[in-house]
Each structure stands twice: as structure tokens, then as C-alpha cells.
Amino acid sequence: KQEVTQIPAALSVPEGENLVLNCSFTDSAIYNLQWFRQDPGKGLTSLLLIQSSQREQTSGRLNASLDKSSGRSTLYIAASQPGDSATYLCAVISGGGADGLTFGKGTHLIIQP
Amino acid sequence: DAGVIQSPRHEVTEMGQEVTLRCKPISGHDYLFWYRQTMMRGLELLIYFNNNVPIDDSGMPEDRFSAKMPNASFSTLKIQPSEPRDSAVYFCASSFIKAGPSREETQYFGPGTRLLVL
Numbered sequence: 001k002q003e004v005t006q007i008p009a010a011l012s013v014p015e016g017e018n019l020v021l022n023c024s025f026t027d028s029a030i031y032n033l034q035w036f037r038q039d040p041g042k043g044l045t046s047l048l049l050i051q052s053s054q055r056e057q058t059s060g061r062l063n064a065s066l067d068k069s070s071g072r073s074t075l076y077i078a079a080s081q082p083g084d085s086a087t088y089l090c091a092v093i094s095g096g097g098a099d100g101l102t103f104g105k106g107t108h109l110i111i112q113p
Numbered sequence: 114d115a116g117v118i119q120s121p122r123h124e125v126t127e128m129g130q131e132v133t134l135r136c137k138p139i140s141g142h143d144y145l146f147w148y149r150q151t152m153m154r155g156l157e158l159l160i161y162f163n164n165n166v167p168i169d170d171s172g173m174p175e176d177r178f179s180a181k182m183p184n185a186s187f188s189t190l191k192i193q194p195s196e197p198r199d200s201a202v203y204f205c206a207s208s209f210i211k212a213g214p215s216r217e218e219t220q221y222f223g224p225g226t227r228l229l230v231l
Contacts, residue, residue, distance in 0.1 A: 099168065
């Protein structure tokens, strides 16, 4: 059974810093990996999707990488801003015909003004 | 497009009552997913449909939970009877899988239904 782990569980950094969020998964046979953002009391917003054949995806100040063989992904946030404060969730779609996402428990990020 | 629509947004009920959560997926999407989020367990897949047909319901916790998708634009998740441990946020998501060698699928989530069972 696929398991997704995110480290750290919480992170607080001053505004302007670059930061890295980590995600690991136990079964490397994934179809794709998706990073989401969740604001308090809100739904999930998809940030980046990396297909199994890709190594990275970029959107603005966000860059996500994928290393399938080692079961790892990172989300890099450049020049962090207070508006980046949220919970970031990593999720994978695994092989074997399962189409639902398996989620990590998230990293709660606070950017201090 | 309005995105995935869920109703109600909040539901407070008493133990033993029936609860029905509703979802309207994005038009044209052929996959619909129900997830549950709790502090202890995070986000978990309950069930998903493809072209209105349930594909995998192994995540449904008990027989008290049931889900239907009578047409491409509507799905329900029902809990009967409800229990306090069912209190959680229930999310509906939909997606459209593009043809190709790898799965090009982004799941779009609704705002969720916050359920409190007293």
C-alpha cells in the first residue's frame, strides 16, 4: 500500500527566504505526483503536477522536482511571501489501476512578515 | 466554469441522523472522487467513479456510507446512521484524463462540506 510522508510537518521562515518542502513515497510505481495548497477552512488548489516521465515542473516562484527511483519529490518556493502561508500537500496516483490520490499529511508553512 | 460545487458547505446533525452530501463535478470530467479529511488521518480516498460507475469503494469505512452517481453531473455521499466519529471535511473532486502514454490528470477539488455529528 502506497504511503506518502511529508517533512517537515510545520515550518516558519522570514519573508524573502527560499525554502524546500519534502515529500517521499514508498511505492515508486506512480503515474504522477501533484502538489496542492490548502488555506485554512478552504478546499485544495492544485499547484503543480509532475507526470511520471518528467523530472520537474515550474510555475512562477514554484518549482517541483520528482525522483521516482528514490521515491522523492521536493517543492521549492523562491522569495517567500506572507501570502504563501498555507498547508502544502503532496499526493500521488499509484500504479495498479488505482486512480485516487494518496496524500501526505502536509507541511504547515508560515511566512513571517 | 464554476468548478466543483459541493453542498451543503456546513452540516451539523445529531448522532443517528441521515446525512446526504452533494457534488456537481466540472462539466466534461469523467472521473469523480470523494475524499475525507480529518486531523488524525489526513485526506483519504473514500470512493471514485468513472463515467458514473463506481470503480473502487475500498476506502468507504463502513456500510453506513454509500455513494451514488446517477448522472454525469451529480453525485451523493450518504451516511446513515451518522456517528460522532464521522465528523470531518468531505471533499469531492473531478478530473479528466487526457489520452497518452502517461496519465495527464489534474484533480480539481470542491470547497468541501464540513460535517459535525453531535
